[in-house]
Amino acid sequence: MQEDFLHYLWQYKKFDILNIKTSNQESISILSVGQHNLNSGPDFFNSKLKIGDQLWAGNVEIHINSSDWYVHNHENDAAYDNVILHVVWEHDTDVFRKDNVVIPTLELKYFVEKKALANYHNLFSKPGTWVNCESDFINIDDFTIKNWLERLYFERLERKAFDINALLLESKNDWEAVLFKMLAKSFGSRVNGDAFLSIAKSANFSVVRKLQSKQMQLEALFFGQSNLLDKEVEEAYVKELLKEYTFLQQKFKLQKEGVSPIQFFRLRPPNFPTIRLSQLARLYCSEQNIFSKVIDTNTLSDFYNLFAVSTSAFWETHYTFNKVSKSRKKIVAKPFIDLLLINTIIPLKFSYAKYQGKQIDDSIIKLISELKSEKNNIVNKFNSLKKVSFSALDSQGLIQLKNEYCSKNKCLQCAIGSKLLNK
Template identity: 65%
Template sequence: MQEDFLHYIWKYKKFEIANLKTTTGQSILVNHVGQHNFNSGPDFFNAKLKIEEQLWAGNVEIHVKASDWFLHNHEQDKAYDNIILHVVWEHDTDVFRKNNTSIPTLQLKDFIEETLFNNYEKLFSKQSKWINCENDFALVDNFVLSNWLERLYFERLERKSKTIETLLQESKNDWEAVLFIMLAKNFGLNVNGESFFSLAKSIDFSILRKTQSDQQILEALLFGQAGFLDQDIEETYYLSLVNEYSFLKQKFKLENHQVLPIQFFRLRPPNFPTIRLSQLASLYYEHQNLFSRVIETNALDDFYELFKVSTSAFWKTHYTFQKESKASVKTTTKPFVGLLLINTILPIKFCYAKQKGEDVNIDIIKLAYAIHSEKNSIIKAFNDLKKVSKSALDSQALIQLKTEYCDKNKCLQCTIGNTVLNKQII
């Protein structure tokens, strides 16, 4: 039994309201359950109750066992002097305020439906399950699920906004600089995301502004900061980058000792960091004011066109500096651009609109629904329970659901968990 479950029962009045009685037989009429307190102190503030003929206004404290009152030393805490009702699952002792006056007690297990308790026990059973509700997930109404996923998606956007807001403070509200850092992180994908993030943060964006009119100088800047230009390679293009970076390093007093190591291991050649850095350089070479373009663009096809960039000429026949390969045009793909939209562009647009006091939620939802669902172990597991992830909005919401609710046993704060708890057992 979790105390959170008792909070849920009290907050949503999941008990026999008409026949409530204290453990001493006094009638209880609940006018207002109070305001749920998630901080220290009583569990519900400013409740209004009628016990027998006496109207009470004050706080409500909830425990699994009444004796928990003394276990938590509430009898010595002035914050609990205004408790008007002690709500417990099991009444194993009487409780008193600091002045030794008795506190009326409601034993909840006498007043809840057996169905609700059975559903709770089933949901939180000790069986080995991927998620608590996996046996009932497929039965959740599609309308209920769809609305909950939209709410979860915006929770995830809010979570991603925290990184953006921190970067804005550090850059003195330079949205172009923040966009560059976030894009760089996502050009690095999962393997090199943090490394590319540290690389982008190592470059003052004013330097990128001064160099982006020349693609080779821009590549020298990125490859040099990545630590790729300190090898003994006798190749014309490579040596030209070394010379360019040496000049840039001296001119702008560049340091890269805080840039995290960049990996090639476990990557397919099209995702090699050399290819992604060249594509990132091409993007900023081709678009001098990328942030304004991002904010103005709303159609998915227009985003695909905006972020469709190829590497410079050298990388058409190379994946690394050392070895030549079969010639191919290495252009960003739609799935890759989709990831940029999911992880960078939509959070940036959401955060920018919030700062401006504008509502772009409908545009964001429309775009998120238009992008294909991500593919990973979490999405596969949910789809095995019920074919639910058809778009990026779905997949992002499901990741939020798994990591912030399922993994933390927050079923009582989850719409799906509530649906399972309140279903009727046939």
């Protein structure tokens, strides 16, 4: 038995509300269950009850056992002085207010609907499954899943907005600098994302602004700060990079403290950090005021045009500094731009709209829904239970569902779990 289940029973009145009585056999009439409190303090605020002939307004506290009141030291917490009803599964001891009056107790196990209890046990009694609802997921209607995934997607955006706000504070409210750091992390992808972010943080964004019209200097900055410049290579391009970086290092007093090492291991050559850093430099060399363009752009085709940048000429015949490869123009591909949109651009647009007090949910839904569903272990597994992911909105919602609900056994706070409990 989980305490969350008792919260669910109380909130949705999944018990015989017409005949409930306290442990002292006084009748209880529920005028309002109150407001569910997910923070510290009593579980439900501002409840309204009639116990016997007395009307009460106050808070409701819920426990598995009555004695949990003392286990949690509520008797010493003034926040619980206004509790008017103690709802428990097992009443094993009386609980007293500070004036030594017994707090009325509702022992819920005698009044719960058998169907609700059976559905609860069915949902939580399947150890070893990937998710608790694994065998029942296929039976959930599409409308419930679609609406829940949309809500979960915005829940995920809210979490990302929290991280973006931290970057904004760190960047002294410079949104252009925030975008640069986020783009750097995204260009590093999963393997080098944190390393690229550390590179972006290692030099003030004002330096990038000053070098934006000079790709050689931008590349020298990025490669130098990432410790990738190979002093042993005799190529004229590399020697020029070293010369430029030495100059920049002295001029801007550049430091490398806190920069994480770059990885090449298990990366396909088009994703090598050398290629991505050159593309990032080209982006900032070819586009001014990228933040404004990102905020003003709303169509997928325009985003593809904005981010379809290539490397400098040297990298058309190289993947690393010391080895020549077949000549090939290395342009940022659409699947990679899709990831930029999912992980950077749309979260940034959402956060900036919140910052300005604007509502752009409809345009965000339109844009994210045009992107193909991601393919990863979580999405693939849900799709094996039932085909539910048709766009990036769905796949992002499924990631949020698995990580924040399924893996934490929060079925009682999940629309799918609630549907199964109510069947």
